Amino acid sequence: MNQQALFYSCRASYREASRIAKELGVPLQKRHFGFFGDGEMKLRMVPHMGKFDFLKGATVVLFTSTRGDAQENWMETFATLQGLALYGVKEIVPVFTFLGYRRQDKEGKEGEIPLLGMIPRIMSVWPIQDVIFGELHNLDATRAAFNQHGMAIHEVRADRAFEMICHSLLERKDIIVASPDSGRLKVVQDAASRFSREAIGSKKIRPGDDQAEVTLEDVDLTGKHILVRDDEVNTFTTMGKNVTAYRKRGAIGVTGFSVHGVLSGDAVDLIDDAPIDRLYVSTTVTFPYEKGDRSTDVTPEETNLGIESKSGKIYFYSLTRDFVAMIRQVLSNKQPL
Template identity: 25%
Template sequence: MARSNLKVFSGSAHPQLAQEISEFLCVAPGQARLQRFPDTEVSFQIDENIRGTDVFIVQPTSRHVDANIMELCVMIDAFRRSSASRITAVIPYYGYARQDRKDKPRVPISAKLVANLLSAAGANRILTMDLHKAQIQGFFDIPVDHLFAAPVIIDYLARQNFPNVTVVSPDAGGAERARAYAKRVGADLAIIDKRRSSETGAAEVMNVIGDVRGRTCVLQDDIIDTAGTIVKAAQALKVNGAERIIACAVHGVLSGPAIERIELSPIEKLIVTNTIPQSEACASSSKIICLSVARLLGQAIRSIHEETSVSSLFV
């Protein structure tokens, strides 16, 4: 299958994922130099002719979010000015997705601002995964392919043969996603009624809705940041008689005290994907399992390049 005009380039955020995608597609990684001047300005130069090439730039906008977004915009601009036929920004983790609406007076909608920046830089298409809210796709005036890591996580869970499984949503907002997981693995569903303190904004678990006594509970979320919510949810499940607690999330941001909290919690295993590169502390944790989404992204890139349907991956 000829893909001579397909090139996968990587920003500095996650070169390992870009390498895995290139290997899956059997293409050589794109040659470019991404550096920074002493004052931290981005310096980028493409080291090969990409005129008429279908370019895919792999760059999650995770840790050091602003720097990674700026890198991505500079790279897109370079490819546009070098006459690439199409530029697809592959953003496994879309930063600022949690700022998708005005939920307080006089605040920005930063998810829309980032969409505008990427479009203005010259991106022709966006390939992303598990947006915090699906309606963020509508912030773009260019095509967006929105993948889900559910098949990767569900396949792993199915191979573990956990008995008496109940999939648990840590809040009411994630109930639809948890229901989809429960249906795919043939499990029961429970929901945690989470409320936040009006003074501190900290999550306070109130009630567990559903039967979890003596069950293997799989806590399912899209993003785990400081792990405060997921740990409190696990503690509530333990109080309500859960036998084992497994947590899973697509995006393991795991910032601040997250890993320490996970280690001290009743959570037996935390399953995340490599949409975000994991720190050394995360990699050395015996509780954290990281699954690769390179194959899933590679399949989508191949379909986009060959102009075939990507719909089969939207599950």
């Protein structure tokens, strides 16, 4: 039996997984995933010194993500889980650096089915007791879905990074911490209370896919700087409309902080053109147009990865140390690193 945890990564999370593995001081094991010409999947595990018995009885940490082609990434994740199980691993701890099923955690319009519950139902066939996630859109719904199938979930939150990066702003007397929708208001209120700052929220409705209309609370923002905190920036529609609304209410500046920077479609151009001073996003979602890998812990001035932004408003920070701490905590009662 292998006495140490083994680490693997799917393609969508490989860049972030490499950072985390380097901090942990462990290698990422090799496996090959691809497709045949007809689209059928193929997966090959790579033996250690010509043998596969190093997997038998091991605890395995598998990094994955739903960024990019979510359906393809799910199939790769499921195929890898199946491959590890077939070789007799004792337990698998999946680590989702990003889970993009934020709209699947509740019922929508009549006839729409919330699909989040499908994921733990499928995953319950494999030896999984614990699942680690980067900050979630709906912690309670996700926990309930996984708990129903005997899995505990552990959330890696960005609170530490938020307070370190935005500390100087939070110390200002003119700062107001804002949530771009009602779903994040509790998180924002907690952050604001630690610095004795006011918190405000917005109401959001979605007239269509990737569309949003927002209504601010009735509050005077004249002379205030708004620090808006969200879990994800996708099309920049919700945050962008909030930013414009803050300015119309008299705000003298707006800084955005988000965990997962999906930045799909025209999001980067919208950010460039928006009346926002800076937007901080973590490296949990890897960008195809990164020009380098200079991310550090949470020093924003040193972490701009060269995203194609004319204005230079987008800055990156890392949650590597937070993922490392959570992985160590979860593994502490299993097999040692």
